[in-house]
Amino acid sequence: MAKQKTAFFCQNCGTESPKWVGKCPACGEWNTFVEEIKTSKENEPAWKSKSGTTRRAQPLPIGEIKAEEFERYSTKDGELDRVLGGGIVNGALVLIGGEPGIGKSTLLLQLALQVEGKRILYVSGEESPQQIKMRADRLSSRNDICFLLSETSLESIFEQLVKLEPDLLVIDSIQTLHSDRSESAPGSVSQVRECTGQLMQYAKQNQVPIFLIGHINKEGSIAGPKVLEHMVDTVLQFEGDRNMVYRILRTIKNRFGSTSELGIYKMNADG
Numbered sequence: 559m560a561k562q563k564t565a566f567f568c569q570n571c572g573t574e575s576p577k578w579v580g581k582c583p584a585c586g587e588w589n590t591f592v593e594e595i596k597t598s599k600e601n602e603p604a605w606k607s608k609s610g611t612t613r614r615a616q617p618l619p620i621g622e623i624k625a626e627e628f629e630r631y632s633t634k635d636g637e638l639d640r641v642l643g644g645g646i647v648n649g650a651l652v653l654i655g656g657e658p659g660i661g662k663s664t665l666l667l668q669l670a671l672q673v674e675g676k677r678i679l680y681v682s683g684e685e686s687p688q689q690i691k692m693r694a695d696r697l698s699s700r701n702d703i704c705f706l707l708s709e710t711s712l713e714s715i716f717e718q719l720v721k722l723e724p725d726l727l728v729i730d731s732i733q734t735l736h737s738d739r740s741e742s743a744p745g746s747v748s749q750v751r752e753c754t755g756q757l758m759q760y761a762k763q764n765q766v767p768i769f770l771i772g773h774i775n776k777e778g779s780i781a782g783p784k785v786l787e788h789m790v791d792t793v794l795q796f797e798g799d800r801n802m803v804y805r806i807l808r809t810i811k812n813r814f815g816s817t818s819e820l821g822i823y824k825m826n827a828d829g
Contacts, residue, residue, distance in 0.1 A: 566591040567747040572786075594742040628814055634672040637823060638665075641794060641807050643815015646673075646726070648765040650814060651758050653732075653787065655772040656796030661805055661825055662771050664693065665796065666728050668829050669769070671699035676725040678703065679718065683710040683734030697829045710744065712737040712753050716760070724766065729757070731771040732786070754789050787811065 566575045569592060571585040581588050630645035639645050642652070656662045663685075670678045671694060678701065682690055687706040694700075705722060709715050712735050719727070729735065733745040735753040742748040754770070761768045770790065787793050791813045798805035807821035 564593050564595055566593050569747060572747050572751055592747070594746055594748045595740075631673075631676075633669050634674065635669065637807065637821030638669065641809050641819050641821040642792065643812055643819075646767050647791075647814045648767055649761050650767045650792060651754075651761050651770070651790040652767065652792040652794065653770045653772050653790040654794040654796060655774050657774055657800070659800050660796050660798060661823070662796050663730050664697075664829055665807075665823070666730065666769055666771065667693060668697055668699060670704045670726070670728055671697055671701045673701070673726065676703070677705075677722065678726045678728070679705050679707060679722055679724040680728045680730070681707045681709060681715055682730045683708070684730060696827065710734050710736060712756060716756075719760065727757075727761075727766055727768045729768065729770045731773060733773050750786055751789075754786055758789055 566578050567573070568575075568582040568585065568587065569590045570587045571582060573582055573584040575591060578591050578593070580591075582590055628647045630643075630647055632645045633639055633642070654662055654666070663682075667680065667690065670680050680690065686708050690706050705724070707715070707718055709718075715735075732750060732754060736744040736749050737752045737756065739756075740748045740752045757768055757770070760766065772786070787810075790811075792809070793811040795808045795810055796805060797808060803825050805823040805825060807823065809815075809817045809819055811817065
């Protein structure tokens with residue numbers, strides 16, 4: 559049976575405290591601690607493979623590890639390839655943030671439809687497959703091995719991942735997901751951190767790149783704890799005026815490339 563207890567989390571940086579404090583000792587922000595329910599399920603892995611067990615990494619002597627260049631493949635989008643550092647890296651966890659309606663979902667749907675020879679799963683917690691299909695029909699690309707899933711339960715998503723075994727996963731958005739391992743509301747510090755942690759484990763152990771869409775708050779920062787930005791490999795910011803046609807894709811963090819590149823897009827009727 560699950561053990562329940564409450565704790566206080568900083569909404570800015572994700573720091574945990576057993577009691578409420580006015581000023582966060584980690585980031586220095588005031589009045590950012592909120593109380594949430596924590597759930598710990600013993601002997602239950604975050605995700606299971608077809609055999610019902612998680613894959614375990616084995617320690618290796620550093621001298622036996624071969625230093626190799628990251629294997630990349632193109633997104634067929636020159637602007638996105640340049641911002642990512644040359645293409646998609648297997649096992650990378652990429653977070654893209656931006657204002658509502660700026661075009662994040664359209665950009666990643668175009669990515670899913672353009673990548674050739676890769677089985678792709680596009681998971682939406684905000685739209686139905688019919689709504690996504692209507693947007694896809696406006697785009698000029700088509701991919702018969704791109705699958706759509708409308709789901710917010712992380713455990714249900716992992717069940718489909720084991721069956722489908724995609725080569726690339728898109729989550730729209732991370733704030734809509736919830737895991738049974740935490741009883742907090744979707745979008746809370748606990749849920750965002752728990753869901754991102756499990757997705758990161760899946761990406762690294764299966765070498766599957768994952769793109770996460772994240773909302774931003776009124777200050778222009780990605781909503782949720784700063785620990786989310788620390789967990790992912792790459793953080794991209796999609797910026798622009800919704801009333802104008804041009805958008806800028808900016809790199810804030812990139813473990814696989816430079817952070818000095820920009821991508822410039824023009825929003826048209828067909829994407």
